[in-house]
Amino acid sequence: MITRLSRLFLRTLRDDPADAEVPSHKLLVRAGYVRRIAPGVYSWLPLGLRVLRRVEDVVRAEMNAIGAQEISLPALLPREPYEATKRWTEYGDALFRLRDRKGADYLLGPTHEELFALTVKGEYNSYKDLPVTLYQIQTKYRDEERPRAGILRGREFIMKDSYSFDLDEAGLKASYAAHREAYQRIFERLGVKYAIVAATSGAMGGSASEEFLAESEVGEDTYVRSESGYAANVEAVVTPAPEPLPIEGLPEAVEHDTPDTPTIAALVEWANGAGIGAVTAADTLKNVMVKLRHPDGKTEIVGIGIPGDREVDGKRLGAALEPAEFELLDDADFAANPFLVKGYIGPRGLQRNGIRYLVDPRVGTGTAWITGADAPGKHVVGLVAGRDFTPDGTIEAAEVRDGDPAPDGRGTLVTARGIEIGHIFQLGYKYTDAFEVDVLGENGKPVRLVMGSYGVGVSRMVAVIAEQQHDDKGLRWPAEVAPYDVHVVIANKDGAARDGAEEVVAGLDAAGLEVLFDDRTASPGVKFKDAELLGMPLVLVIGRGWAQGVVELRDRFSGEAEEIPAAEAVAAVVARVRG
Numbered sequence: 001m002i003t004r005l006s007r008l009f010l011r012t013l014r015d016d017p018a019d020a021e022v023p024s025h026k027l028l029v030r031a032g033y034v035r036r037i038a039p040g041v042y043s044w045l046p047l048g049l050r051v052l053r054r055v056e057d058v059v060r061a062e063m064n065a066i067g068a069q070e071i072s073l074p075a076l077l078p079r080e081p082y083e084a085t086k087r088w089t090e091y092g093d094a095l096f097r098l099r100d101r102k103g104a105d106y107l108l109g110p111t112h113e114e115l116f117a118l119t120v121k122g123e124y125n126s127y128k129d130l131p132v133t134l135y136q137i138q139t140k141y142r143d144e145e146r147p148r149a150g151i152l153r154g155r156e157f158i159m160k161d162s163y164s165f166d167l168d169e170a171g172l173k174a175s176y177a178a179h180r181e182a183y184q185r186i187f188e189r190l191g192v193k194y195a196i197v198a199a200t201s202g203a204m205g206g207s208a209s210e211e212f213l214a215e216s217e218v219g220e221d222t223y224v225r226s227e228s229g230y231a232a233n234v235e236a237v238v239t240p241a242p243e244p245l246p247i248e249g250l251p252e253a254v255e256h257d258t259p260d261t262p263t264i265a266a267l268v269e270w271a272n273g274a275g276i277g278a279v280t281a282a283d284t285l286k287n288v289m290v291k292l293r294h295p296d297g298k299t300e301i302v303g304i305g306i307p308g309d310r311e312v313d314g315k316r317l318g319a320a321l322e323p324a325e326f327e328l329l330d331d332a333d334f335a336a337n338p339f340l341v342k343g344y345i346g347p348r349g350l351q352r353n354g355i356r357y358l359v360d361p362r363v364g365t366g367t368a369w370i371t372g373a374d375a376p377g378k379h380v381v382g383l384v385a386g387r388d389f390t391p392d393g394t395i396e397a398a399e400v401r402d403g404d405p406a407p408d409g410r411g412t413l414v415t416a417r418g419i420e421i422g423h424i425f426q427l428g429y430k431y432t433d434a435f436e437v438d439v440l441g442e443n444g445k446p447v448r449l450v451m452g453s454y455g456v457g458v459s460r461m462v463a464v465i466a467e468q469q470h471d472d473k474g475l476r477w478p479a480e481v482a483p484y485d486v487h488v489v490i491a492n493k494d495g496a497a498r499d500g501a502e503e504v505v506a507g508l509d510a511a512g513l514e515v516l517f518d519d520r521t522a523s524p525g526v527k528f529k530d531a532e533l534l535g536m537p538l539v540l541v542i543g544r545g546w547a548q549g550v551v552e553l554r555d556r557f558s559g560e561a562e563e564i565p566a567a568e569a570v571a572a573v574v575a576r577v578r579g
C-alpha cells in the first residue's frame, strides 16, 4: 500500500508539548501519533494506530500459538459480579463507577477476572472441556491517581488480558509456563529490553507471580538485578541468612550508661569513645516498633530489629506483613506502654513484655549487638542472638542497597528502574470460589477450576518501544512494529526524478511493501527532518542523483546511508525489509 504524505492526516509539531516530561511522550505527540483529549485519555491518529495494531498483531499471534482463544467482553460492566468479589469497594478510587438512567450501578472494567470466570461457568460443565485459556485485547479504564507520560500510564488504555482455567494445580503451572514463554517471544519480537522479576518473595509457592519490566530510566518500578541474571522486585528480595555462629566463648553482655544516645549516630559516637573497639552503625541493632491491624480487626504491637546502618523500607515491610497493615507507634502508644523506652528499646524488654520480635535475617544465631537496655540512657554491648534473646522469626524489612549480596549467592545487587509491560499471576481459586465455577470431574464429583491471569500493556508498549528506541532526532521504530516498511522521499523538483519516484514507489507497492511516500513540495531539509521524526526503519531518498542513476538508502537505526543504482532500488529495499 502507498500512503502519500501530501494526503496523510498528519501534522507534525515543532515544539514539545508543555505537559510532556519523558521522551516517548514528547515524540509521539510531536510526530502526530497521538493527541491528548483529557488527563490520561488519548486519541490515536493514523501513524500511531498503525503501530498499535502491529503490536496487537504480535501479541495476538503469540497468544493464538499457545492455544488461547480470543473473545471480547464489554468494558461497561454491571456492579454485581464485582460486588461478589468485593472488588466494587476494594478496588478503591481507581475504579470508574457510573449509574444508568434507571439508577443501576455500572463500572468501566479495570481488568476482567470476574467476567471471564462467569463466562466459563456459563458455557462449560465437564472436565472434558478443560483446560481452556481465553483472552481479549480490549480497552480498560482505571482512574489512575497520577496518569503520566501520555499513553504510558493512561486512564483509558489497551490491555491484552488472558485467563487460564485448569482442573488442578499442575495444569495451572503448565498454563502459567506457556504464558511465560509466549511473553518472552512477544517482547523479543517487539525488540524490547526487559527483565522478568519475581513479584513476591514466593511465600505462596515458587514463582506465583512475575512481572516483565522494560528497562527504562523513566520507569516507576524499582527492581534489583545481579550480574548472574537474577532480578526481583525490591519487595521480593530475600536476604541471604548467615550460617549460625558458635555462641560458646563469646563475652558476656555488659550494660553501659550511655546518656543522650537515642539515635544510632549518637550511640556509635559513644561506643567509639568508650574503648570497646572500633564500632560502626552496622554493629548496632535498631528496634523499630510498629502497630499491626490484622484482617480480623485485631491490633498488635510488634518489634522489628534491623542492623543500625539500614533504614526500614516501608514497601518491603508492608509486603512482608501482608495481609496485616502497619503503622509506626505514635506518642500515645508509647505512653500506654511505659516499658517501651524511646531510643533505648532492646530485645530483652520486648520479650519480657510478650511483644513479638522479628529480626532482619542478618541477626542470626551467634551474632553480637550493641542495642537498647530498656532504660533511659542505657545500652547493652555484646548482646548475643540465640543466647541473650531469641527472636520470634525473621522479616524482610530492611532496605536493599547496591552492593548487597545476591540471593542466589552469585555476585552483588544493583538497583535499576523499569516500566511494567506484563504480569503473569497464578491466581488460584479467588474468583472461581466466588462464583462457584465447577465442572463435573472424571469420577462424577464436581471439580473447582483453578485460574491464572496474565496481562500485557498493549498501548503502553507503543510508548515503551518509543522510549527505548528513539534518538535526539525522533522516533526509530523496529521493523516489526513500524507504521510503514519504508519512507520514500522525493528530494528534487525535477520532473524526471518525480516520475522516477512514482515508478519506484509503485514497484515497492507491487512487491507487497507498506510505503510512506513524501510527495510534498516542501524543501528537502523539511522532509528529511520529518522522516527522522516519524521514524520509519528505512528512508529511500530520490534526489539529485537520479539523473546519474543513483538513489540513497538510509538506515534510521544505524544512521548509515548508501548509494544504490536507481534500477536496483526496489530490489534493494525489498531485500532489506525481508532480510
Ligand code: ATP
Pocket (backbone or CB within 6 Å): 111, 142, 144, 151, 152, 153, 154, 155, 156, 157, 158, 159, 420, 421, 422, 423, 455, 456, 457, 458, 459, 460
Ligand atoms: P502498574 O504497576 O504500572 O500500575 P499494574 O500492576 O496495575 O501496573 P496490571 O493490573 O497487572 O498492572 O495490568 C497488566 C498490564 O497492563 C501491566 O503490566 C501494564 O503493562 C498495563 N497497564 C496497567 N495499568 C496501565 C495504565 N494505566 N496505562 C497503560 N497500561 C497499563
Ligand code: MG
Pocket (backbone or CB within 6 Å): none
Ligand atoms: Mg496499576
